[in-house]
Amino acid sequence: MALLKKYRFAVFSLAVLMTLFFFDTPQGITALQVTAFSVKEMLMIVPPIFILLGLLDVWVPRETMVRFMGTGSGVKGVLLAFFLGSAAAGPLYGAFPIAAVLMKKGTSYRNILIFLGAWSTTKIPLLLFEMTSMGVPFMLARLLVNIPGILFIAWLVDFLISDDERQRLYLNAEHLAR
Incomplete structure (x- = not known):
């Protein structure tokens, strides 16, 4: 239950995305593509930042x-x-x-x-x-x-x-x- 409370915004967003996908499939596909692009972009930026943070913290x-x-x-x-x-x-x-x-x-x-x-x-x-x-x-x-x-x-x-x-x-x- 604590895990669900911690990630309630992500669960809510996923529910909205699934509802949109159910009621308007083309719009749901577009929303899913935008979400995937944003996650991919974030995954390309965040790891180098954390590597630099680790170096800053140690050096x-x-x-x-x-x-x-x-x-x-x-x-x-x-x-x-x-x-x-x-x-x-x-x-x-x-x-x-x-x-x-x-x-x-x-x-x-x-x-x-x-x-x-x-x-x-x-x-x-x-x-x-x-x-x-x-x-x-x-x-x-x-x-x-x-x-x-x-x-x-x-x-x-x-x-x-x-x-x-x-x-x-x-x-x-x-x-x-x-």
Whole structure:
């Protein structure tokens, strides 16, 4: 029963897919093809991310991460968080396991938020696509809005979150990163 409760969303989605397949077979086949494509794509992205996470966890000592991205890292930590997030490839769901390992290694909460913001909005492949399809002025205008926005949101959330909540998040991240 606990297993069913844990995977209730997947079971519900499967039931909806089967119902759709029963009532509208062509639409059900299309939905099944889209689902299979998404699962295949995810299986091609997630294993390399977890391999890199394992290497990061083993090769980078906690003291090094605290020095470069911890609470006292200042501008150096912010720039490194931006660089790591911008240089990343893959969908946003790949950033969250990395963020959990960074939290386990002692990265400040603000730098975690900057990393996630950079991953979602300033990735280098995205910038290259924008530059070629929409032009340099658009790309630069978006960056000039997004970068201060990421910094402001990271600062605001870091300021508003209580120490108890921050501690709970770090404990959850450490539990998940095992």
